[in-house]
Structures are given as C-alpha cells and as structure tokens.
Amino acid sequence: MQVLKLSIITIIAAFIRIVFLDKIPNGFFPDEASNAYDAYSILRTGKDQYGHFLPLVFKSANDYREGLYIYLMVPFIKILGLNEFAARMTSAMIGTLTVLIIYYLVKEVFNRRVALSSALLLAIYPWHIQFSRIAFRAILFPCLFCLSLLFFFKSLKQPKYLPLSGLLFSISIFTYQSARVFVPLFLIGLIFIFYQFLWQHKFYTLLASILFLLFFIPQLIFYISPQGMTRANDVILSSNWLTIIKVYFSHFSPEFLFFKGDLNPRHLPQHRGELYYFEMITIPLGLFYLIKEKRKENIIFLIWLILYPLPAALTSEIHSLRAIIGAPLLAIISGYGITKIVDLIKFYPRFIVNFIVLLIISISLVLYSDRYFIDYPRWLTHAWLPTMGSVITYGDKTSSDCIVIDTNVYGEHIYIFVPFYGKLDPNYYQKLGVDIAVDRLDMGRWKVENLNEISSFNSQCLYITTTQQLETIIGKGYKPQPLEHFKDINGEEIYQVVKIKS
Structure with a gap:
C-alpha cells in the first residue's frame, strides 16, 4: 500500500512538472538558453560555447556557473533536441527525484506516514514546482543536499554510508552559489551534534573527510579566484548587518511564505505565497513537536531552518531562488505537523480526518494550478x-x-x-x-x-x-x-x- 501511495505521489509530482513544460512559463529566459546551448555545444564538440574543453565551470554569460547541471542536460538534449522542452526537462526530472529522496529521508528519521505527507507536500509545493519547470541549475542543490543527508542518517545505523554522505555533501556544493554558504555552515552544525558518533567511527569519518576535501578543495580554490567571485560581485554581497538581519527574518514572515512570496515574476506567480494557506497551522505545529521531542535528528532540521535564508540575506534581497534549500525542509516540517493533527483529532474516525486533510490539500492544489497554468502565462509576460x-x-x-x-x-x-x-x-x-x-x-x-x-x-x-x-x-x-x-x-x-x- 505504501508503494502504491508513493507511486501516486511521484506521478503527481512528475505530471505537474512536465505538463505544458515548453509553454509555461510563457517564454524562455537567457539563462535557460545559455545553459542549454552550452550543453548542446558539449554534446556536439566536447567544448562549451567559448571553446573550452569539458570545463568544470562554464563561463556562460560571464557569471561562471557550476557545470554539473549543464552536463545533466546533455542526455535530454541528445534525445529531445535543442528546444525549450528538452532544456527544462532536466529540472523537471531533478524536481521529481527530490520528492522521492524526501520520502526516504523522512522515513529514515520519522516513519512512513510523515514521509508520505512530506513527499506529497513537496510534490505540490508552489516554491519547488516553480524552479522544477525552468532550466535554472539551483533546483539541483536541494536534490543533492537531501540525498547527502539521507545517507548521513542511514550511516547512524550503518556507518559504512558515512563516506558516501561526505562525498555527496561535497558535490552538493558544486550546484549553486547558495550552497557555498549553506553547506559548510550546516556541516559544522552536523559535526557538533554528532561528534561522539563520528569519533566512535574514526575510520569511516576519516574516509568521509578525505572524500569531501578531495572534491571541495578544488572548488574552494576556484571560488576565491577572480572568476569565482564574479557572480558574488554581481549580486553585491551586503556589509550592512541591519539590512542582512531584516532580510534574513523576512524569509520567515507570513508575507513571504503565505501571501506575497518573492515578487520577482520569474520566481513565482503574483498574488500568492511560496506555500499554502493551510500550512499556517501545520508548520508551527510540526515545528513545535520537533522542538518538544528532544532528538539529535530533530536538531539537524532546526539547524537547517536557521541557516536556509542566509545566502539570500547576504545579498540583501528576499529571494526564493537563493533560499530554495528551505522548500524541502518546510515540506518536512509541515508534513510532520499534518500527521500530528491527524493523531490529535480522536473524536472522528481516522479515515474521515484523513479524507478532510486530503480534501484541503486537493483544493489548495486546484487553486494553485489555476493560478499557475491559467493566469500566470498572462501576467507580466x-x-x-x-x-x-x-x-x-x-x-x-x-x-x-x-x-x-x-x-x-x-x-x-x-x-x-x-x-x-x-x-x-x-x-x-x-x-x-x-x-x-x-x-x-x-x-x-x-x-x-x-x-x-x-x-x-x-x-x-x-x-x-x-x-x-x-x-x-x-x-x-x-x-x-x-x-x-x-x-x-x-x-x-x-x-x-x-x-x-x-
């Protein structure tokens, strides 16, 4: 039964991300075209658009982009050709895969019920859907980060997974600029919380560290180079701490999460938040129980919550793309809150409560779909x-x-x-x-x-x-x-x- 439910959720996630993919968003953006043409150039010549042979970092529009996403585009362009649908299909598949990863990650920490609720929410999240339907490389960041964390949690039971987790954490940094800030800080928190476990399994910890550094040090050398700092200089990292603090907390505001969201029309349809209205109840409830149940695993989610707005805040701008790592986390917290609501309502049979919950989620999805697929193409074209x-x-x-x-x-x-x-x-x-x-x-x-x-x-x-x-x-x-x-x-x-x- 669980397999059937997960299959249905995965089909929903894939359908929402693929249907009318070349038509909505209505048009195509230069960043998407640049990524796609670089992938096409690699496919045909083994070089990027500037003639550099198999680069790890693509110069693109002089903003030097991590190359992993572009290489993942190559097979789709090989099969489907150089067009909008093929270019965006990479993101659609990565977004769908993230839904599956979230299920297994949450199941490892909580249980199947919470895992299904979290996966369902991420499958229909406006925040996550938006970037699963455009050829921006940022969608790869939450996918690889969640996969890294999944194997870390698995290593708590089977330490042999620790080196794989270390390797994946390092690769997850090589996805998007926000990861350069978020992942190292997150790992500091992870090491602090689980230092006894890591010390107890010194061999696997050492191997994980070596694999991490093997891939991270070359990235670090590039990131501090003039080319690596190009994008950071373009977005203007702020030195005004009051502004940084204000923007940081704005990412927790109801205005951003539920009512207005990111005002950039490429980041979200207008007149709605990043999440759904019903989550004004489920997220606080899920967060309450995360804090109440004193488990080390729960603390990791709280560290994730604290850090997720930081990359956007450093640029002094409310920015759902730079804060995209928060989308899967909020789906997890909200999914946890949903299961707690079902458990707390004992005066109705559980199947009735489950039906009402699914009805509310379904109505929310229908309203969002109308906004995205019908209204959005006509707004600010x-x-x-x-x-x-x-x-x-x-x-x-x-x-x-x-x-x-x-x-x-x-x-x-x-x-x-x-x-x-x-x-x-x-x-x-x-x-x-x-x-x-x-x-x-x-x-x-x-x-x-x-x-x-x-x-x-x-x-x-x-x-x-x-x-x-x-x-x-x-x-x-x-x-x-x-x-x-x-x-x-x-x-x-x-x-x-x-x-x-x-």
Whole structure:
C-alpha cells in the first residue's frame, strides 16, 4: 500500500512538472538558453560555447556557473533536441527525484506516514514546482543536499554510508552559489551534534573527510579566484548587518511564505505565497513537536531552518531562488505537523480526518494550478521574453545579411537566443569569438547593439526591437518600416522586425 501511495505521489509530482513544460512559463529566459546551448555545444564538440574543453565551470554569460547541471542536460538534449522542452526537462526530472529522496529521508528519521505527507507536500509545493519547470541549475542543490543527508542518517545505523554522505555533501556544493554558504555552515552544525558518533567511527569519518576535501578543495580554490567571485560581485554581497538581519527574518514572515512570496515574476506567480494557506497551522505545529521531542535528528532540521535564508540575506534581497534549500525542509516540517493533527483529532474516525486533510490539500492544489497554468502565462509576460523564438526564427528565414537585435529588449544577454533558436553549429559559433565580457557580440549576420547609441542606421539591416523603442528611432529623424509584428498571449504587441530609412 505504501508503494502504491508513493507511486501516486511521484506521478503527481512528475505530471505537474512536465505538463505544458515548453509553454509555461510563457517564454524562455537567457539563462535557460545559455545553459542549454552550452550543453548542446558539449554534446556536439566536447567544448562549451567559448571553446573550452569539458570545463568544470562554464563561463556562460560571464557569471561562471557550476557545470554539473549543464552536463545533466546533455542526455535530454541528445534525445529531445535543442528546444525549450528538452532544456527544462532536466529540472523537471531533478524536481521529481527530490520528492522521492524526501520520502526516504523522512522515513529514515520519522516513519512512513510523515514521509508520505512530506513527499506529497513537496510534490505540490508552489516554491519547488516553480524552479522544477525552468532550466535554472539551483533546483539541483536541494536534490543533492537531501540525498547527502539521507545517507548521513542511514550511516547512524550503518556507518559504512558515512563516506558516501561526505562525498555527496561535497558535490552538493558544486550546484549553486547558495550552497557555498549553506553547506559548510550546516556541516559544522552536523559535526557538533554528532561528534561522539563520528569519533566512535574514526575510520569511516576519516574516509568521509578525505572524500569531501578531495572534491571541495578544488572548488574552494576556484571560488576565491577572480572568476569565482564574479557572480558574488554581481549580486553585491551586503556589509550592512541591519539590512542582512531584516532580510534574513523576512524569509520567515507570513508575507513571504503565505501571501506575497518573492515578487520577482520569474520566481513565482503574483498574488500568492511560496506555500499554502493551510500550512499556517501545520508548520508551527510540526515545528513545535520537533522542538518538544528532544532528538539529535530533530536538531539537524532546526539547524537547517536557521541557516536556509542566509545566502539570500547576504545579498540583501528576499529571494526564493537563493533560499530554495528551505522548500524541502518546510515540506518536512509541515508534513510532520499534518500527521500530528491527524493523531490529535480522536473524536472522528481516522479515515474521515484523513479524507478532510486530503480534501484541503486537493483544493489548495486546484487553486494553485489555476493560478499557475491559467493566469500566470498572462501576467507580466515581458519577464519571460515570449515569442522571442519566433522572432529569431523569422530573422533566420529572411535573406538579409545584417540583422541587429536591440539590447533594450533585454540587455546584452539577449545574444544567446541567436545560437539557441538558430541551432548554430557549435564548431562555427566557437570560431566567432562571441564574448559578452568584452562586448564582442558580432555573430556574422547577427549583431547585438544598443539602438539608443547608434547615430546612423543601415538601411540594409533588419532591426529587432520593442514597440516602445520605435519612438526613440523616430526621434532621431529615422522612419521605421515594420516588416513583422510579434504579440504576446494577451494580444499586446511587444517586438517588431523593422527596416529603418532616413
């Protein structure tokens, strides 16, 4: 029966993460395209888009991304081709796998009932679903971290699992910037709580330490290098402690968790929190019993809770992506709270209580699904650059030898859509020497330029820009001649392909 329930939960998790995957979110983001084209380049040439052979860290858009996620994309692009669905399928599978891992992790610490409740919640969590449906590498962090912790808990009964746990903890750092802060601090807490167990099993502890350091030291050397600090400098690590403290506690606020969430439209549909309303009861209750039941394992979850907002707080920004490691933890705490509610309500038969609980969860999921699949594609469509694939495809089919993309569409990062949607041969693309770091964005017939800075337009070129930008062109004494209009799902005209005459 437990296997059947877990199978149903896994199917639900996979379905929510895969259905309409190439359509919702509505559009595609440059970070996704960059990850996918790097994976495509590795598949075809063994090199990234810059011509570096099998790199561990990808330069990408000059933000130097950990390569594990990109390598995991390769088989999906091999099978499904270079497209939005294949690019996002990696995250969907990782997200679904995390649901299974949470089940076995929680079962190891509590019991099957709590494990099923926790897995079900993570399967339908808005927070986790959002990042399971876009090709951002951060979704790999909670997956590998939870797997690492699972084997640590298993090692408490069978110490032979300790080295594997140490190895996985080290690899989990190599997933996303937030892991660089969270995992080392978490491990300090883990070692402090279980130092007697670790000392008792010195051989396995030593082996785990060696495996951890073997993979961590090369990462550390890179992270403190100028390239490794590039992204940290971009997001601006804060030195204002009052701001850090304020942002830190904001990640525990009802406003973030239940009502408004992360306001970035790429991180969550508007007008809802990261979790469900009913968890305003289940999370406090689960947390109460975690604290009340004085077990070492419970303390580990409390350390996890204390640390999860820290990577986001250090950048002085409420940020669900940088705090994503909190999603599986809150599912565990809430799942624990649900089982306690069922146990406490003794004046009704258990099957009735279980039915009411499932009904509340089901209604919550239906309301969220309506918000995500029906309303979300129509909100702030510019956040996902919709129809950009159609724009690039249109340009590719023209006979023009000069096509200029305006950076005002979405900055210089817009360049990556050309090789992605044009499926440019990586051998050819690498020879172009395209490099956003030095403003080298000439791709043969395709160029990326800021039309605001152009004083003289070429009448032989096609220009791809936003409808609003046409007023700027007219103001310079030129006349844009529209060739093609591109509208979003609401029928609003957002991009145009034009020729420009004086």
